[in-house]
Amino acid sequence: MGVLVVGGSVAGVRVATALREAGYAGQVTVLDREPGPPYDKPSLSKETLTDGTAPPALPGHVTLEEIAVEHRPGVEATSLDLAGSTVETSAGPVAFDRLVVATGSQPRGFPLLDDLANVHVLRTARDAARLGNAWVRPGSRVTVLGGGFIGCEVAAGARKNGLDVTVVEATPTILARSLTREEAERMTALHRAAGVKVLTDSPVADADVETDPAPGRVRALVLGDGTRVETDLVLVGIGSVPVVDWLGTSGLEVAGGLRGDGRLRVSGDGRVLAVGDVVRWPNARYGREMRLEHWTSAREQAAYVARLIVDDPKVRDSDCGLLPYVWSDQHGHRLQLVGDPDLAGAESITVPGVEPGWVHLRVRDGLVVAAAALDAQWHVARLRRLLASCDARVDAVLATLVRRATVDP
Amino acid sequence: MTRRVEIDRELCNGYGNCVVTAPDVFDIDPDSNIAYLVDDQQPDEAAMPEVREAADDCPVRAIRLLGSV
Numbered sequence: 145m146g147v148l149v150v151g152g153s154v155a156g157v158r159v160a161t162a163l164r165e166a167g168y169a170g171q172v173t174v175l176d177r178e179p180g181p182p183y184d185k186p187s188l189s190k191e192t193l194t195d196g197t198a199p200p201a202l203p204g205h206v207t208l209e210e211i212a213v214e215h216r217p218g219v220e221a222t223s224l225d226l227a228g229s230t231v232e233t234s235a236g237p238v239a240f241d242r243l244v245v246a247t248g249s250q251p252r253g254f255p256l257l258d259d260l261a262n263v264h265v266l267r268t269a270r271d272a273a274r275l276g277n278a279w280v281r282p283g284s285r286v287t288v289l290g291g292g293f294i295g296c297e298v299a300a301g302a303r304k305n306g307l308d309v310t311v312v313e314a315t316p317t318i319l320a321r322s323l324t325r326e327e328a329e330r331m332t333a334l335h336r337a338a339g340v341k342v343l344t345d346s347p348v349a350d351a352d353v354e355t356d357p358a359p360g361r362v363r364a365l366v367l368g369d370g371t372r373v374e375t376d377l378v379l380v381g382i383g384s385v386p387v388v389d390w391l392g393t394s395g396l397e398v399a400g401g402l403r404g405d406g407r408l409r410v411s412g413d414g415r416v417l418a419v420g421d422v423v424r425w426p427n428a429r430y431g432r433e434m435r436l437e438h439w440t441s442a443r444e445q446a447a448y449v450a451r452l453i454v455d456d457p458k459v460r461d462s463d464c465g466l467l468p469y470v471w472s473d474q475h476g477h478r479l480q481l482v483g484d485p486d487l488a489g490a491e492s493i494t495v496p497g498v499e500p501g502w503v504h505l506r507v508r509d510g511l512v513v514a515a516a517a518l519d520a521q522w523h524v525a526r527l528r529r530l531l532a533s534c535d536a537r538v539d540a541v542l543a544t545l546v547r548r549a550t551v552d553p
Numbered sequence: 554m555t556r557r558v559e560i561d562r563e564l565c566n567g568y569g570n571c572v573v574t575a576p577d578v579f580d581i582d583p584d585s586n587i588a589y590l591v592d593d594q595q596p597d598e599a600a601m602p603e604v605r606e607a608a609d610d611c612p613v614r615a616i617r618l619l620g621s622v
């Protein structure tokens with residue numbers, strides 16, 4: 145019995161460590177369908193891909209064993225019986241007092257290219273190893289389908305390894321979900337300067353597939369205007385979907401992410417909670433439902449839920465409100481985004497003195513609600529603290545961020 | 554062995570998670586965009602829970618806890 149966590153990546157493992165830190169002494173079990181010890185994902189599209197370095201182990205300065213958490217790799221949850229407080233798994237039923245769902249998300253498929261030998265996605269260590277092995281051939285032509293964070297990072301990594309890279313993006317700009325048009329154009333310029341071909345407004349209409357030998361290979365992507373993009377390897381990076389298939393018969397609301405309340409509880413009685421990429425919940429900071437797919441928020445949600453489970457008075461009466469934060473590394477540059485991901489209606493103000501990087505504040509009604517920055521880590525560290533506090537008036541924020549010129553004699 | 558907190562400047566990418574978790578202990582250098590210990594000071598015992606949390610909050614594990622932490 146005790147607490148059962150389904151999903152042993154950054155969110156699930158953090159639930160376990162935070163439970164122990166909060167003094168929870170009962171049984172804690174973490175199941176994961178992947179084999180092997182828990183590891184962290186961000187490096188998979190960065191150092192692991194380009195340099196072959198192993199992804200960092202989770203949790204960090206302790207091991208799960210040291211804190212008496214049972215980790216069961218290679219065990220897949222297949223269904224949830226709420227009334228019976230049991231999760232059915234590939235290794236038999238597991239009963240729980242409290243259940244935390246941390247099954248994350250998985251890459252969205254592109255039906256034209258499903259199951260072909262030279263088509264890849266990137267989510268797990270296994271995906272990274274398969275991709276790394278396939279692209280080492282010098283001069284390989286790599287096509288990245290989708291100009292989101294992962295696609296852009298893989299494109300940058302492929303250039304670093306000397307490959308010929310094309311990004312194919314259906315919408316008018318890369319990184320369109322997170323950046324303004326102007327910011328996206330700056331990022332496009334960085335990619336082009338590094339030798340990446342970036343094709344925007346380029347929906348894929350068809351694929352030229354060689355079917356023999358099975359399972360087949362894609363030779364070229366055919367764009368809407370008839371252009372052929374000849375390729376040796378395709379990485380599909382068109383977003384991810386929450387892993388909720390195993391909850392289909394549970395009676396829980398799973399469309400667009402497992403739906404939690406303000407305290408990340410997904411069952412009315414609070415015995416089942418959810419954290420990480422899988423959960424959609426009303427973020428108390430904004431009073432709006434969100435499903436964040438960021439490393440930092442996964443950890444923050446996990447720590448919140450652990451406290452809720454031990455009935456910590458600090459969270460007992462407060463909903464889970466998070467300041468979204470995400471980073472991305474491309475061509476040796478650091479892109480960082482903080483705050484409200486909704487760009488609509490926000491005015492952009494450029495912080496002076498950041499060149500060659502940049503910091504753009506997104507402002508509504510005189511308040512800084514978000515910011516995007518390139519190569520400005522000092523500024524972003526301050527912005528995260530300012531936006532977390534209540535005083536995010538533009539003048540106050542600028543006063544903190546604009547560094548006085550050092551007075552040299 | 555005495556307790557010691559170190560930042561691996563080669564690994565640190567300036568993501569800033571440590572600064573958010575333990576603002577009295579860590580900060581980012583505005584010129585290099587890399588983390589450092591505030592005032593070059595080793596954190597005192599009372600700050601250690603926060604420091605341990607910050608070490609785990611670092612996505613690239615650039616914060617090392619040495620000795621009996």
Ligand SMILES: Cc1cc2nc3c(=O)[nH]c(=O)nc-3n(C[C@H](O)[C@H](O)[C@H](O)COP(=O)(O)OP(=O)(O)OC[C@H]3O[C@@H](n4cnc5c(N)ncnc54)[C@H](O)[C@@H]3O)c2cc1C
Nearest residue numbers: 151153154155176177186221247248249420421437438439
């Ligand atoms: C390549 C890559 C690069 C990234 N880079 C960044 C970055 O630079 N910055 C950033 O902020 N974020 C980044 N992210 C996003 C970040 O890694 C995710 O937000 C984070 O991994 C979410 O953690 P999670 O534990 O909720 O889900 P996941 O990491 O998806 O983990 C879910 C776990 O659940 C397991 N599971 C699923 N279904 C079952 C089941 N039925 N039974 C048992 N186990 C199951 C899975 O095997 C998996 O281990 C990146 C993600 C990827 C893939």
Ligand code: SF4
Nearest residue numbers: 565566568569571611
């Ligand atoms: S969290 Fe890690 S990478 Fe980020 S600033 Fe701190 S030490 Fe550097």
